Each structure stands twice: as structure tokens, then as C-alpha cells.
Amino acid sequence: MNTHKLLPLYRGELVENVIPFWETHSIDRECGGFFTCLDRDGGVYSTDKYMWLQGRAVYMWSQLHRHVDASRGWLEHAKQGAAFLRAHGRDRNTGRVFFSLDRQSRPLHIQRKIYSEVFYVLAMCEMFASTGQAEFLDEAQEVFWLTYDLWQHPEKLGRPQLAGTPRLCTLADPMVFLSMIEALRPATGDSRYDDIAVQMQATTLRHIRPDRRLVLENVTPEGAELDTPKGRLLSPGHAIEMGWFLLHHALHTNDESLTRQSLDIIEWSFERGWDEEFGGLFYFLDADGRPPTQLEWSMKLWWPATEALYATLLAWKISGPDRGQKFLAMHERMRQWSWQHFRDETHGEWFGYLDRQGRPTHTLKGGEWKGFFHLPRALLLMTMLLEKR
Amino acid sequence: MNTHKLLPLYRGELVENVIPFWETHSIDRECGGFFTCLDRDGGVYSTDKYMWLQGRAVYMWSQLHRHVDASRGWLEHAKQGAAFLRAHGRDRNTGRVFFSLDRQSRPLHIQRKIYSEVFYVLAMCEMFASTGQAEFLDEAQEVFWLTYDLWQHPEKLGRPQLAGTPRLCTLADPMVFLSMIEALRPATGDSRYDDIAVQMQATTLRHIRPDRRLVLENVTPEGAELDTPKGRLLSPGHAIEMGWFLLHHALHTNDESLTRQSLDIIEWSFERGWDEEFGGLFYFLDADGRPPTQLEWSMKLWWPATEALYATLLAWKISGPDRGQKFLAMHERMRQWSWQHFRDETHGEWFGYLDRQGRPTHTLKGGEWKGFFHLPRALLLMTMLLEKR
Numbered sequence: 009m010n011t012h013k014l015l016p017l018y019r020g021e022l023v024e025n026v027i028p029f030w031e032t033h034s035i036d037r038e039c040g041g042f043f044t045c046l047d048r049d050g051g052v053y054s055t056d057k058y059m060w061l062q063g064r065a066v067y068m069w070s071q072l073h074r075h076v077d078a079s080r081g082w083l084e085h086a087k088q089g090a091a092f093l094r095a096h097g098r099d100r101n102t103g104r105v106f107f108s109l110d111r112q113s114r115p116l117h118i119q120r121k122i123y124s125e126v127f128y129v130l131a132m133c134e135m136f137a138s139t140g141q142a143e144f145l146d147e148a149q150e151v152f153w154l155t156y157d158l159w160q161h162p163e164k165l166g167r168p169q170l171a172g173t174p175r176l177c178t179l180a181d182p183m184v185f186l187s188m189i190e191a192l193r194p195a196t197g198d199s200r201y202d203d204i205a206v207q208m209q210a211t212t213l214r215h216i217r218p219d220r221r222l223v224l225e226n227v228t229p230e231g232a233e234l235d236t237p238k239g240r241l242l243s244p245g246h247a248i249e250m251g252w253f254l255l256h257h258a259l260h261t262n263d264e265s266l267t268r269q270s271l272d273i274i275e276w277s278f279e280r281g282w283d284e285e286f287g288g289l290f291y292f293l294d295a296d297g298r299p300p301t302q303l304e305w306s307m308k309l310w311w312p313a314t315e316a317l318y319a320t321l322l323a324w325k326i327s328g329p330d331r332g333q334k335f336l337a338m339h340e341r342m343r344q345w346s347w348q349h350f351r352d353e354t355h356g357e358w359f360g361y362l363d364r365q366g367r368p369t370h371t372l373k374g375g376e377w378k379g380f381f382h383l384p385r386a387l388l389l390m391t392m393l394l395e396k397r
Numbered sequence: 398m399n400t401h402k403l404l405p406l407y408r409g410e411l412v413e414n415v416i417p418f419w420e421t422h423s424i425d426r427e428c429g430g431f432f433t434c435l436d437r438d439g440g441v442y443s444t445d446k447y448m449w450l451q452g453r454a455v456y457m458w459s460q461l462h463r464h465v466d467a468s469r470g471w472l473e474h475a476k477q478g479a480a481f482l483r484a485h486g487r488d489r490n491t492g493r494v495f496f497s498l499d500r501q502s503r504p505l506h507i508q509r510k511i512y513s514e515v516f517y518v519l520a521m522c523e524m525f526a527s528t529g530q531a532e533f534l535d536e537a538q539e540v541f542w543l544t545y546d547l548w549q550h551p552e553k554l555g556r557p558q559l560a561g562t563p564r565l566c567t568l569a570d571p572m573v574f575l576s577m578i579e580a581l582r583p584a585t586g587d588s589r590y591d592d593i594a595v596q597m598q599a600t601t602l603r604h605i606r607p608d609r610r611l612v613l614e615n616v617t618p619e620g621a622e623l624d625t626p627k628g629r630l631l632s633p634g635h636a637i638e639m640g641w642f643l644l645h646h647a648l649h650t651n652d653e654s655l656t657r658q659s660l661d662i663i664e665w666s667f668e669r670g671w672d673e674e675f676g677g678l679f680y681f682l683d684a685d686g687r688p689p690t691q692l693e694w695s696m697k698l699w700w701p702a703t704e705a706l707y708a709t710l711l712a713w714k715i716s717g718p719d720r721g722q723k724f725l726a727m728h729e730r731m732r733q734w735s736w737q738h739f740r741d742e743t744h745g746e747w748f749g750y751l752d753r754q755g756r757p758t759h760t761l762k763g764g765e766w767k768g769f770f771h772l773p774r775a776l777l778l779m780t781m782l783l784e785k786r
Contacts, residue, residue, distance in 0.1 A: 045626070053687060054625045106559070114561025166555070170495070172503025236443045237434070237764075298442060299759045303693040303750055306758055361692060363752060369695055370688045375626075 009340060014321075015394040022387035027072065029356035029373065030380040034065070035085060039111055040092035044379040048371040049355045055111040059097055061379030063105075063127030066090050068380050068388075070131075070138040075392060083138055090135045094147065097128060103154050108376075120165040125155040126184040133191035145195055152188055156204070159185070174234060176226045179243075179250060182211040186253050190260075209257060209266070212250060216269070221276035222295055223247035233295075240295040244281020245312020248274055248289075252319040255326065271327055271335075274319045278338050281312070286365050287345045289316060306364040310350050310378070314386035316342045321390050358383055398729060403710075404783040411776035416461065418745040418762065419769040423454070424474060428500055429481035433768040437760040438744045444500040448486055450768030452494075452516030455479050457769050457777075459520075459527040464781060472527055479524045483536065486517060492543050497765075509554040514544040515573040522580035534584050541577055545593070548574070563623060565615045568632075568639060571600040575642050579649075598646060598655070601639060605658070610665035611684055612636035622684075629684040633670020634701020637663055637678075641708040644715065660716055660724075663708045667727050670701070675754050676734045678705060695753040699739050699767070703775035705731045710779050747772055 009017075033050030034042045036057075044061045045054035069086035076082075096113040097105050105124035108116040118124075132148035135141070159181060163169050185208040189201045214231030215224045224233060225241040233239055251274035258266035281289040288308035292300040299305065320339035324332045349366040350358040352373070360378040361370040372378075398406075422439030423431045425446075433450045434443035458475035465471075485502040486494050494513035497505040507513075521537035524530070548570060552558050574597040578590045603620030604613045613622060614630040622628055640663035647655035670678040677697035681689040688694065709728035713721045738755040739747040741762070749767040750759040761767075 047687070056625065110561040112561065115559035116561045116563070118557055118559065166557075168507055168555075170504035170507065172499040172501065172505045174505070236445065298436070299761060301759070301761070301764050303696060303758070306752075307692060363695075364758075369692070369753075370690070372688060372690070375690050 009343070011336070011394075014343075015391065018387050018390045018394070022384060022391060023076070025351070025356050026358075026384050026387065030065075030384075031085070034374070034380060035088075036111075039113065040088055040095075041109075041113075042089060042380070044374040045376070046372065046374040048352065048373060050373065053372070056116060057092075057109045057111070057113075058376050058379070059093070059105055059107055059109070059124040060127050060377070061374075061381065062089055062093055062097065063124075063129075063131040064379055064381035066093065066131035067127070067134045068384050070134040071388060072384070074138050075388060086135065086138065090131060090144070093128060093131060097124075098151075103151070104158075105151070120167045122155050122158050122165070122181070123184065125151050125158070126188060129155065129188050130191055133188070133195060136195055137191075148192065149196070152192060155188075156185075175229055176234065176238065177211065177214070177229055179212070179215050179223065179225050179246060182208040183250050183253050186212070186257055190253075190256060205257065209254070212254065213269070215250075216273065217295075218272065220295070221272075222280060223250065223273055223277060224295060237294070237298075237301045240298070241300060242277075242280065242293040242295055243291065243312075244277045244289050244293065245291070245309070245315050247277035248281070248312065248319045249315040251277065252315070252322055255319075255322060259326070267326065271323050271331070274323050275334070275338075278316060278320065278342075281316075282341070283308075283364065287341075288349065288362070288364075288366060289313060289342075307369070308349070308362040308364065308366060310358050310360045311382040313342060313346045313350060314382045317346065318386040318389045318393075321393060325393060398732070400725070400783075403732075404780065407776050407779045407783070411773060411780060412465070414740070414745050415747075415773050415776065419454075419773075420474070423763070423769060424477075425500075428502065429477055429484070430498075431478060431769070433763040434765070435761065435763040437741065437762060439762065442761070445505060446481075446498045446500070446502075447765050447768070448482070448494055448496055448498070448513040449516050449766070450763075450770065451478060451482055451486065452513075452518075452520040453768055453770035455482065455520035456516070456523045457773050459523040460777060461773070463527050464777060475524060475527065479520060479533070482517060482520060486513075487540075492540070493547075494540070509556045511544050511547050511554070511570070512573065514540050514547070515577060518544065518577050519580055522577070522584060525584055526580075537581060538585070538587075541581060544577075545574075564618050565623065565627065566600065566603070566618055568601070568604050568612065568614050568635060571597040572639050572642050575601070575646055579642075579645060594646065598643070601643065602658070604639075605662065606684075607661065609684070610661075611669060612639065612662055612666060613684060626683070626687075626690045629687070630689060631666075631669065631682040631684055632680065632701075633666045633678050633682065634680070634698070634704050636666035637670070637701065637708045638704040640666065641704070641711055644708075644711060648715070656715065660712050660720070663712050664723070664727075667705060667709065667731075670705075671730070672697075672753065676730075677738065677751070677753075677755060678702060678731075696758070697738070697751040697753065697755060699747050699749045700771040702731060702735045702739060703771045706735065707775040707778045707782075710782060714782060 033046050036043055041057045041062050042065045043052045047053050066086045066089040069082045073083040105128045106115040107119045107124050110116055129148050129151050132144045136144040158164055189205045193201050215227055225243050226238050251270050255270040258270055283290055289312040291307050291309050292302045292305040294300045320335045324335040349362055357373045359368040363369050422435050425432055430446045430451050431454045432441045433447055436442050455475050455478040458471045462472040494517045495504040496508045496513050499505055518537050518540050521533045525533040547553050578594045582590050604616055614632050615627050640659050644659040647659055672679055678701040680696050680698050681691045681694040683689045709724045713724040738751055746762045748757040752758050
């Protein structure tokens with residue numbers, strides 16, 4: 009497809025096919041917050057609220073208000089979601105953010121992971137950006153430091169640390185810290201965020217194996233590789249997402265070496281993750297080419313596709329004309345496959361879960377993990393990138 | 398297939414295709430216990446030890462010694478496994494059983510679930526049955542009462558009980574208690590086990606919905622249904638396994654009503670779980686016909702197939718000639734499909750994980766969850782059943 013056609017395509021997809029689905033079906037106008045357990049046609053199949061997805065939805069609605077159209081009332085959706093999060097999202101004793109609530113806002117579950125906190129921070133930062141109200145920034149910072157403390161002292165999350173438990177570092181952790189700092193840094197003059205960004209950049213790069221052109225999901229704190237299924241695990245879509253996180257960081261700091269590394273990461277991970285037989289990106293792979301143990305390893309999920317769409321488009325714009333053509337070809341491959349397989353022309357939005365051959369295994373549009381986030385974020389980022397030309 | 402051919406078929410499969418694979422590849426002759434992370438050809442892809450599967454392997458080797466052939470040294474495998482479990486399997490402070498150990502027997506992980514304990518109890522009971530040594534029975538009983546206490550006081554497992562956390566009862570719990578009691582009862586004169594069996598039978602039957610011909614995986618303590626994905630979850634293979642557990646219990650207590658109910662459960666669950674399009678049993682379904690949220694719901698796993706093989710064969714033998722033909726037809730359908738899709742003629746054993754169409758998604762023969770248990774147990778039970786004719 010001619011690149012001039014991409015801007016109207018992505019903007020149209022965002023505004024006409026994605027936003028209306030969520031605006032119509034996901035807002036709980038009675039109890040606050042957002043439904044995410046939505047059937048193919050938007051019917052609510054569970055009224056439980058998932059905090060990862062509440063924070064992400066607040067973030068998205070506010071971003072869309074700021075960057076696409078401030079006249080559509082989208083900030084109101086973000087505001088009600090933020091109020092819901094602040095009223096019900098945190099444990100009053102510990103300050104931690106719950107994983108899920110029922111419709112009466114009673115907590116159902118709390119994870120031994122930091123990601124509910126992470127998306128809470130992103131939501132609060134974004135609300136500060138769109139409203140200028142200091143209370144949002146204060147709460148973002150408070151939860152950020154709580155999260156940083158939990159990351160440094162994982163025993164506080166409640167998982168028993170046993171004699172043989174390997175202190176594995178997961179790629180997601182430095183990535184989410186970089187994303188929180190990308191949101192916090194412009195709002196504060198606090199240089200501690202820059203220091204942590206440097207630390208997280210170094211932590212991230214410990215996962216990279218340039219000689220083998222791959223990114224390991226889990227390494228020891230020293231960056232060593234474990235010869236177990238967990239130690240050999242690859243998640244190409246996740247590595248591609250990390251690629252563009254790092255690219256943003258490299259552009260911000262004018263770091264040419266990091267820019268090159270980020271482009272490499274995107275290139276390796278796309279090439280390794282692409283299924284030459286049926287198309288699309290594998291969900292998980294094994295660094296040594298064994299079958300991963302995850303039952304869903306060969307499935308095609310929507311979010312690796314949307315991460316790859318934005319990452320390859322950004323890489324095309326950043327890299328020179330020669331290398332750029334390679335990224336543009338990847339982008340076009342991903343776009344065609346996504347439009348053919350993920351898009352639901354009947355009811356809007358994209359399917360989330362396809363089998364290896366590209367057939368939907370689930371017709372649902374949202375659930376515990378899929379909400380109003382990866383697809384609109386990628387479409388928004390691509391729209392903004394293409395408008396800049 | 399003529400039923401006379403089933404006995405040599407199943408006995409041959411057990412002795413020639415399944416036992417040799419595990420005897421050759423799974424025994425850790427250096428550090429004790431059993432490897433279960435085995436590639437297609439038996440190569441070890443991780444040396445971590447999983448306690449569910451250690452207990453189950455001890456149980457199987459001892460059963461095979463007792464019921465198939467006492468001259469093959471199989472009891473030695475069970476003995477070394479039991480010694481390994483007793484030396485390294487339990488937390489010295491709490492008495493709980495770990496979930497996994499590394500090769501140096503350092504604990505890696507402990508679950509907030511009772512099943513590591515359950516398979517430890519089954520292993521110890523079985524060792525008492527094969528050796529007559531009281532120390533095994535003593536330890537089985539000690540861990541049984543610990544497990545019963547954890548089941549009655551789930552907060553002791555360490556999972557936070559939050560205001561909205563529904564106290565959902567999962568079908569697995571009363572099932573595993575019935576299976577532990579089936580092993581403990583003949584060894585002790587303790588009538589408390591009979592009382593708990595009555596309690597567990599009643600608990601199990603709360604999951605049954607005769608009007609809709611289904612068995613719910615999760616219900617409230619009062620037996621009510623929750624209208625959430627978890628509350629609507631069906632696992633046909635699991636319900637079929639429960640069917641034969643209950644059938645054993647019904648035969649033991651001469652309970653004709655429970656016998657009829659157990660046969661119903663097997664019939665409903667097989668009919669509902671069978672994939673009319675591609676064959677095999679779905680892993681998960683939703684009681685209302687929605688797609689379940691589990692990514693692997695449409696996959697075909699080995700263990701629902703092996704449970705269905707034994708359950709339908711037992712149901713055929715127990716039920717009268719009319720109903721029996723129906724169960725025999727189910728059995729034959731399951732057998733043909735299993736032999737076509739699960740069996741590995743090249744390297745022995747069965748594949749564990751197939752996609753909906755019946756193609757292996759994983760070539761591994763064992764892992765964290767698949768070990769020396771469901772397949773040999775079903776083959777042994779069928780062999781013993783067919784020998785009784």
C-alpha cells in the first residue's frame with residue numbers, strides 16, 4: 009500500500025471502527041469504571057473490573073482527548089474512570105492496587121506482581137497532562153515510588169522466596185519503568201527519574217543477545233542465561249514493544265547507539281517471530297528452537313501485531329532510506345495479515361485470539377487482559393507519526 | 398474393535414509403548430526422583446522436579462509392581478522416588494509440600510493450592526500398600542490431615558481473602574479427597590475417613606445440574622451458580638474423571654442411586670465435550686455455549702482422552718446391556734481418535750497437546766504437568782477391568 013494511504017486508513021480505523029465499539033459498550037454509567045468482558049457484539053459477559061485495563065482505558069481516553077479530538081467528550085470518560093480508580097482501586101492499608109473488583113467495587117483479587125500499580129501510575133500521569141490538576145501527579149508519584157520499592161524488594165509482594173528460587177529478571181519490569189518515566193519526566197523536574205531510566209535501560213539491555221539476534225524474556229540479575237524453558241523463553245511481540253520503548257528513550261536522549269540497538273531489536277524479533285507458513289507473529293518461542301511449554305505458544309494474538317505495526321512504522325521513519333525499506337516491507341506484511349485476520353467488519357474492533365492458521369478461537373472483543381489499549385494506542389501513535397511528515 | 402482385542406491392545410500399549418519410555422528416560426539415577434521435562438525422544442530439557450509428578454510417578458510404579466509384574470524391579474523406582482520425596486519434598490517448618498525443586502533439591506516454588514500434598518499422600522499410601530511399612534502410612538495420614546486443615550482454612554495457603562473474593566468451591570477438591578480416602582480407607586480402621594467421604598460426595602454433587610446435563614467446575618459453598626466465566630466453566634474431561642471416581646465410591650458403598658448419577662455424569666460430559674467437527678474432547682467449554690476465556694479451550698489434551706477411555710469402559714461394564722452399548726460406542730470413538738492422534742509410533746508414549754484439528758502443537762512427552770500418570774493409570778485400570786471378565 010502506498011504510504012500516503014496509511015494515515016487515512018489508521019485514523020479511520022481508530023475513529024470509526026475502534027473508538028465507537030468501546031464508547032458504546034464499555035462504559036459502566038451506573039457504577040463507574042469500564043466493562044472489558046465484552047462479547048463479539050459488545051454484550052457484557054462479566055461485570056468484574058480489571059485494574060490493568062481500568063488504568064489503561066483512562067490513559068487512552070485522555071490521550072485521545074489530547075491528541076485526536078478535544079470536542080468529543082472523551083476526557084469525561086477518562087475522568088470518571090480516574091475517579092473510579094481513586095475511589096476503589098487501592099488497598100487502604102497497604103496502598104497497593106487491586107487486580108480486580110466486582111461490580112459493587114469489592115476487591116476480588118490482588119496480584120503478586122507490580123503491573124496493576126504500573127497502569128494506575130500511567131493513568132494518573134495522563135490525567136495530570138490533560139487536566140493540570142496536581143492531585144493526579146501527586147498520586148502518580150506516590151504509587152510510582154511504592155512500585156519501585158516493590159520491584160526492589162519483591163518479597164513484599166508476598167511470594168515466598170525459597171532456597172532455590174532463581175531471582176529471574178523479567179523483561180517486562182524495566183520496560184514498564186521506562187514507560188512510567190516517559191510519562192512522569194516531562195511533568196516533574198525530579199532528576200531521580202533520569203537516574204532510574206539509566207538503570208532501567210541498562211537492565212533492559214541485559215536481555216539482548218546480539219550474536220544470536222534475540223531478546224530473552226528472563227535472565228538472572230547479572231544478565232546470565234538459564235538453560236530452562238523459562239530461561240530460553242522468547243516473546244517476539246513483547247521484544248518488539250520493548251524495541252519501540254527503547255527507541256523513544258533513545259530519541260529523547262539523542263543516543264545514536266541506543267537507536268541502532270533498538271532498530272536491531274525490532275528487526276531480529278520481527279524476523280524470528282514471523283510464521284513463514286501461516287503468517288502472523290508467534291506468541292512465544294524458545295531460543296534454542298524447541299517448542300515452548302506454553303500451550304498457546306503458536307497462537308496469534310492481537311497485541312504483538314499492533315506493537316509490530318507501530319514499531320516497524322517508527323523504525324521506517326527513523327532509519328535511513330535503505331534500512332527503512334526493510335521495515336516498511338515488514339510493516340506492510342503485518343498490516344495485510346492483520347486486516348485479513350484480526351479485523352471484525354461486522355461489529356467493529358479486532359478479534360484478540362487466533363489459532364496458528366489465523367482463525368479466531370475466541371469471538372470476544374475484551375476480557376481480563378484485552379481492553380481499550382494496545383490497538384487504539386498503536387493506531388494513535390501511527391496517526392501522530394504519519395501526521396508529522 | 399471387538400472387545401476381546403482390547404485387553405491385549407491396552408496391556409501391550411502399557412508394557413511396550415509407555416513404560417519403557419519413562420523407565421529409560423525419566424529416572425534420575427544420580428540425584429533421585431524423576432525427570433518429567435522430556436522431549437519427544439526422551440531427552441531431558443529441564444532437570445527441575447515437579448512434586449505433583451513425583452508423587453504420581455511413585456504411585457504408578459508401585460501400582461504396576463503390585464498389579465502387572467512384580468519381577469521387573471518397578472518397586473525400586475517407586476522406592477527411590479518415595480525416598481526422594483521424603484528427603485526433599487516438604488518444608489521443614491510448615492510441613493507443606495513444595496511444588497518444584499531444582500536438581501540440587503533446593504525448593505523453587507510452593508503453590509497456594511493443596512495438590513502437591515494430595516499426590517504426596519497418594520504416593521505414601523501406595524508405598525504402604527506395596528511394602529507394608531507403617532512409616533509410609535503414618536506420613537500419608539499426617540499429610541492428609543494437614544491437607545484437610547488447609548482445605549477447611551484456605552487462608553492458611555497464603556492467598557489474601559478480600560472483601561469480594563467469592564468463596565468458590567472447585568470440583569477438583571472433593572475429587573482429590575475422594576481419591577485419597579479410596580487409598581487410605583483400606584489401610585486404616587479410622588471411621589473419620591468414611592465421614593469425610595460422605596461430606597466430599599455431597600460436596601461433589603453440588604456441581605451437578607441434571608436438568609442441563611452438565612457439571613460445573615466452580616460453584617459457591619451453597620452450590621449456587623455464578624454468572625461469570627469462572628462460574629460457567631466446564632471441563633468435560635475433568636467431569637468424566639469425577640464420574641469414574643464417584644462410580645468407584647458408589648460400587649464400594651453399594652449405592653445404586655450414586656451409580657446411576659455417575660453414569661449420567663460420564664454420558665453428559667462425553668456428549669457435551671466431544672467435538673463433532675474434528676473429534677476429540679474440548680479442554681474447556683462454557684455452560685451457556687459462549688467461548689470460554691481460556692486461550693487453550695479448544696485444544697485436545699491427552700488426559701481428558703485417557704480419562705474418557707477408562708470411564709466409558711467402566712460404564713460399559715457396570716451398566717446394563719442397552720445403556721452399555723452407548724458407552725461402548727463412546728469408548729470406541731475415543732480409542733480410535735486417540736490412536737490416530739496422540740500416539741507416537743516413533744519414540745513411544747503419547748503426545749500431550751494437540752490443536753483443535755488434532756495436530757500436535759508440542760512434541761514434548763512430559764513437562765511441569767504431564768508425567769508418568771494419566772496414560773499408564775488409564776491403561777492399567779482398563780487392563781485390570783478387562784481381566785476381571
